[in-house]
Amino acid sequence: MNETVGVIDPPSHWPSGKISGVPYWVFQREDVYAREQKQLFRGNCWNFLCLDSEITTIGDYVATHVGDTPVLVIRGRDGEIYAFENRCAHRGALLALKNRGQMKDITCVYHGWSYSFEGDLVGIAFKDGINGKGGMPQDFCMNGHGPKKLRVTTLHGLVFGSFSNDVPDIEEYLGKKVVPYVGRIMGKKTPVILGRFSQTLPNNWKHYIENTKDSYHASILHLFFNTFEINRMSQRGEIIVNDWGGAHVSISGTSGNGDVKAAYKTEQLRADSNFGLKDPSMLKGMDEFGDGINIQVLSLFPGFALSQIQNVIHLRQILPRGPESMQLNWTILGFDEDTPEQRLMRMRQGNMVGAAGFVSMEDGCIGGFVQRGTAGSSDVDSLIEMGGREADSSESRVTESAIRGFWKAYRREMAL
Amino acid sequence: MKKLDIHLRLLLAETQANYSRVIDNDQLENWPEFFEERCLYRITTAENFREGLSFSLVYADSKGMLQDRVAALRDANIYEQQSYRHVLGTACILDVQGDTFRSETSFMVARVMRTGDTTLFATGRYIDAYRLVSDKLLLTERVVVCDSNTIDTLLALPL
Numbered sequence: 001m002n003e004t005v006g007v008i009d010p011p012s013h014w015p016s017g018k019i020s021g022v023p024y025w026v027f028q029r030e031d032v033y034a035r036e037q038k039q040l041f042r043g044n045c046w047n048f049l050c051l052d053s054e055i056t057t058i059g060d061y062v063a064t065h066v067g068d069t070p071v072l073v074i075r076g077r078d079g080e081i082y083a084f085e086n087r088c089a090h091r092g093a094l095l096a097l098k099n100r101g102q103m104k105d106i107t108c109v110y111h112g113w114s115y116s117f118e119g120d121l122v123g124i125a126f127k128d129g130i131n132g133k134g135g136m137p138q139d140f141c142m143n144g145h146g147p148k149k150l151r152v153t154t155l156h157g158l159v160f161g162s163f164s165n166d167v168p169d170i171e172e173y174l175g176k177k178v179v180p181y182v183g184r185i186m187g188k189k190t191p192v193i194l195g196r197f198s199q200t201l202p203n204n205w206k207h208y209i210e211n212t213k214d215s216y217h218a219s220i221l222h223l224f225f226n227t228f229e230i231n232r233m234s235q236r237g238e239i240i241v242n243d244w245g246g247a248h249v250s251i252s253g254t255s256g257n258g259d260v261k262a263a264y265k266t267e268q269l270r271a272d273s274n275f276g277l278k279d280p281s282m283l284k285g286m287d288e289f290g291d292g293i294n295i296q297v298l299s300l301f302p303g304f305a306l307s308q309i310q311n312v313i314h315l316r317q318i319l320p321r322g323p324e325s326m327q328l329n330w331t332i333l334g335f336d337e338d339t340p341e342q343r344l345m346r347m348r349q350g351n352m353v354g355a356a357g358f359v360s361m362e363d364g365c366i367g368g369f370v371q372r373g374t375a376g377s378s379d380v381d382s383l384i385e386m387g388g389r390e391a392d393s394s395e396s397r398v399t400e401s402a403i404r405g406f407w408k409a410y411r412r413e414m415a416l
Numbered sequence: 417m418k419k420l421d422i423h424l425r426l427l428l429a430e431t432q433a434n435y436s437r438v439i440d441n442d443q444l445e446n447w448p449e450f451f452e453e454r455c456l457y458r459i460t461t462a463e464n465f466r467e468g469l470s471f472s473l474v475y476a477d478s479k480g481m482l483q484d485r486v487a488a489l490r491d492a493n494i495y496e497q498q499s500y501r502h503v504l505g506t507a508c509i510l511d512v513q514g515d516t517f518r519s520e521t522s523f524m525v526a527r528v529m530r531t532g533d534t535t536l537f538a539t540g541r542y543i544d545a546y547r548l549v550s551d552k553l554l555l556t557e558r559v560v561v562c563d564s565n566t567i568d569t570l571l572a573l574p575l
Binding site: 193194195196197198199200201202223224277278279281282327332334346347348350351354355356358361362364365366368369 | 459460461463464469470471472473474475476477478480481483484485487488491492493494495496565566567568569570571572
């Protein structure tokens, strides 16, 4: 990219290279938002589009977004997946008007201009006029006039797109230490979609991203997690952050650690309580991947997460909607191989995640509390020093290392 | 023709009104009492319902699970102070079989936040199954189908 990205007007001070604290103006300003659209979502990044199992037949499509840009993802006539802007080259109308479906052809409803499944403009109604009158100019050539195409890649059934030809392959983008954790969940059995849900959150998208990378908060904000021993800070686990900070995986597994309650009592944290369930069948689970890990959160820059909370497997797509709002799209997965009992287990455990989740509910409102708490404090920096000041991998989950990793990647890609 | 005698129709209207009332008046502890011990209560969206995708935002198949949800709301979960106001339509009777019947009822729920912000939080329909037990109507099933696939911020109080 040779062109300049523009100057952000002051006040915009952020000490060079600092990732252990972020000034709140980064979450508040329209010019920062505009730069993100250009540098991140339309830049050298991979963006989640859909599952390849959602578009198996030729002409099957999903309409989604990459940042603000509407994108059409479609199964082409050669069996490959194509993705391009969901925008007519003529005067800009949406081509696909539904979230998903099947197209026999791609024709804009406005003036009938038509496109191949690869996103090329192939037809213009009345291109040559009628009876020698009207029509497009002689020198008009349909080649090269089409919505911008995305590079598409698929990893274990997850489809990603990028507007950049320079972004590394997705395996390299994730990093060799993080990549295996995608296959751990998606690679052994056949994923099926159990449900799709959406939340609108009243905060900048990056407040939610920080939350997905925040192993420190899990057992404190989410009392439910901790009390039922699904997740305690003292369980075995680790955080892996890749070299440029753009991907992380946090894992933890059950262990018989007797000092668990003591650690929480010393800190006088809310997470130590006698909350007991009347019907604990909700939490009945299985060691589904055979390795004792019952929590995994894997994130990919800028806005995707693949998670396992016991037996609730889910994808999260984070879409910015202006500096103070975002959309969070959940896709809940099961596997074709599930027995009816296992499927029911997932349904019951589903109470933990989503907008009404015993665990995830708080993640819905906490971003808004931060957005509101920081109003008027544009020049104040957050403190992200738990576990140190670098974005290193860690054997302890009492760390904010993965959050620092995000900021390392962010500052690099944003040239900020 | 699906017919319910007038006495049962009135009882149904009262039951549905009381259900809304206990939630709106912050008497959540009474909410599970509208259900049988073995029951089904789940909250989903019209799109998922139409496509036959059965994963739900809230899922309970016992009264105990409903009680657990109330306890979690009171003692565990963090959410900003809020209240609901339910407004219901008239129940459409779908099916009658002996002492059980099924109905579908429209709802609109406004959510009022501590800040005073009042929004139309959810609209949708209740797809219910009832059983007459002594002189009370109990829910054996309530599927809450929200029209929109998007929830604003979070869903704390039950619908």
